[in-house]
Amino acid sequence: MSVSTPPVFKFDNSYANGLEGMSVPWNPAKVPAPRLLRLNRALAQELGLDPDALASEAGLAVLSGNVVPEGAQPVAQAYAGHQFGGFSPQLGDGRALLLGEVIDTQGRRRDIAFKGSGRTPFSRGGDGKAAVGPVLREYLISEAMHALGIPTTRTLAAVATGEAVYRERPLPGALLTRVAASHIRVGTFQFFAARQDTDRLRRLADHVIARHDPSLAEHEDRYLELLRAVCERQAVLLARWMGVGFIHGVMNTDNMTVSGETIDYGPCAFMEAFDPDTVFSSIDAHGRYAYGKQPGIAQWNLTRLAEALLPLIDTDEDRAAERAMAVLKTFPDRFSHHWLAGMRGKLGLPATGDVDADRDLVNDFLALMQRHAVDFTLGFRRLSGVLRGQPEPLQALFGAEAEGLAAWLTRWQARLGEAPAAEVAQRMDSVNPIYIPRNHLVEHALEAATESDNLAPFEALLGVITRPYEERANDALFAQPASAEQSAGYRTFCGT
Numbered sequence: 001m002s003v004s005t006p007p008v009f010k011f012d013n014s015y016a017n018g019l020e021g022m023s024v025p026w027n028p029a030k031v032p033a034p035r036l037l038r039l040n041r042a043l044a045q046e047l048g049l050d051p052d053a054l055a056s057e058a059g060l061a062v063l064s065g066n067v068v069p070e071g072a073q074p075v076a077q078a079y080a081g082h083q084f085g086g087f088s089p090q091l092g093d094g095r096a097l098l099l100g101e102v103i104d105t106q107g108r109r110r111d112i113a114f115k116g117s118g119r120t121p122f123s124r125g126g127d128g129k130a131a132v133g134p135v136l137r138e139y140l141i142s143e144a145m146h147a148l149g150i151p152t153t154r155t156l157a158a159v160a161t162g163e164a165v166y167r168e169r170p171l172p173g174a175l176l177t178r179v180a181a182s183h184i185r186v187g188t189f190q191f192f193a194a195r196q197d198t199d200r201l202r203r204l205a206d207h208v209i210a211r212h213d214p215s216l217a218e219h220e221d222r223y224l225e226l227l228r229a230v231c232e233r234q235a236v237l238l239a240r241w242m243g244v245g246f247i248h249g250v251m252n253t254d255n256m257t258v259s260g261e262t263i264d265y266g267p268c269a270f271m272e273a274f275d276p277d278t279v280f281s282s283i284d285a286h287g288r289y290a291y292g293k294q295p296g297i298a299q300w301n302l303t304r305l306a307e308a309l310l311p312l313i314d315t316d317e318d319r320a321a322e323r324a325m326a327v328l329k330t331f332p333d334r335f336s337h338h339w340l341a342g343m344r345g346k347l348g349l350p351a352t353g354d355v356d357a358d359r360d361l362v363n364d365f366l367a368l369m370q371r372h373a374v375d376f377t378l379g380f381r382r383l384s385g386v387l388r389g390q391p392e393p394l395q396a397l398f399g400a401e402a403e404g405l406a407a408w409l410t411r412w413q414a415r416l417g418e419a420p421a422a423e424v425a426q427r428m429d430s431v432n433p434i435y436i437p438r439n440h441l442v443e444h445a446l447e448a449a450t451e452s453d454n455l456a457p458f459e460a461l462l463g464v465i466t467r468p469y470e471e472r473a474n475d476a477l478f479a480q481p482a483s484a485e486q487s488a489g490y491r492t493f494c495g496t
Contacts, residue, residue: 033162233260
């Protein structure tokens with residue numbers, strides 16, 4: 001460990017200072033034997049922090065929660081939420097704390113928060129702790145999502161706490177430091193709407209506008225326009241999830257941010273063989289949050305946000321509902337627009353043209369992949385090989401007797417027209433990853449870290465998935481889907 005230099009955070013705590021009654025001041029629990037598992041040095045520099053200071057003994061004291069850094073005002077945030085369709089009027093940060101906010105090197109306000117920092121007034125009987133496995137899962141997946149260009153919270157550090165946490169069995173404890181544009185959720189609005197606290201609801205909305213949509217501050221209908229802005233951000237986010245086969249697994253309203261970032265990497269996973277009904281979450285028994293249902297669930301969640309905002313949108317309840325519904329009805333078209341734009345990129349198609357024809361071309365390729373159980377990531381990635389005169393890798397995915405593939409390829413190449421094949425192939429490879437966090441590799445990395453304190457598989461996987469587009473011969477194994485034995489009955493867990 002480096003020389004002990006206290007890290008300097010230039011905190012500017014607008015949430016804790018400006019939104020009284022929306023959180024509870026609280027300090028993280030102290031831990032007995034902290035040890036740095038991983039520091040995201042590049043992110044630290046982006047935040048204007050000194051990585052060496054964070055990696056020092058004094059930095060570890062901060063990242064473990066044993067020392068609250070100067071200027072921090074730790075709070076547990078209040079929120080409610082619909083969980084699998086059922087409303088809980090009080091959830092809140094049961095194992096998380098917002099330490100404070102910093103302005104990063106690009107002038108953006110970023111939250112710095114702990115996850116797994118001990119009990120809070122919102123813990124509802126839980127221990128408030130986290131285990132090494134779920135902490136490293138969030139590190140892996142959030143950094144992979146960032147590398148894929150998908151809006152996401154990120155991980156600054158993972159620290160082993162030196163204590164056991166008890167789930168089905170004792171597990172090594174850990175703490176994660178999370179960075180976000182903000183931690184304000186749909187459920188944050190629901191918390192105050194459920195209490196008919198219009199004053200705090202308005203203050204929260206104004207805070208969000210100032211933070212995420214400052215151009216709306218003087219708008220006559222700023223609260224309606226806030227709903228419109230959140231709808232647009234979520235349409236972009238969901239289109240990008242769908243474009244890489246990501247399944248969140250627990251799209252409750254307390255897990256949807258108004259900033260449009262992916263948050264809470266619990267029972268998440270990446271789909272392999274394409275099937276819209278794919279579910280990995282052990283707690284999603286009825287497939288509510290299956291891959292293909294995610295856009296619809298996003299609209300359902302946004303409807304809950306609209307309900308919370310009604311008192312601010314218009315004093316006449318019926319008129320407020322009518323105006324909000326008009327915005328919500330735009331979501332399917334918003335999502336469809338961004339989805340098609342992403343899929344056109346994945347197929348190398350021009351950005352303009354016959355929308356219906358292009359949508360049919362995309363959907364027909366997806367139908368072919370589903371019929372032949374083709375890996376979603378490799379199915380798109382290997383298409384570029386056809387343009388390079390190397391169709392064999394794609395054909396191998398579908399099988400020698402793949403009905404309909406040849407006819408589809410003819411239609412696709414006709415749509416590409418006279419565009420230079422090499423340039424199109426290069427563009428496709430820049431948006432179709434070859435490496436994603438393969439579920440079996442994630443599990444292997446987490447098991448090695450948990451059972452043997454061996455971080456080598458974690459480090460190797462992290463190094464590959466944070467460079468997802470450049471194919472490397474030495475990393476060929478990281479591109480391969482799980483075997484049938486590995487994928488049979490695969491389930492993910494929330495990690496709480």
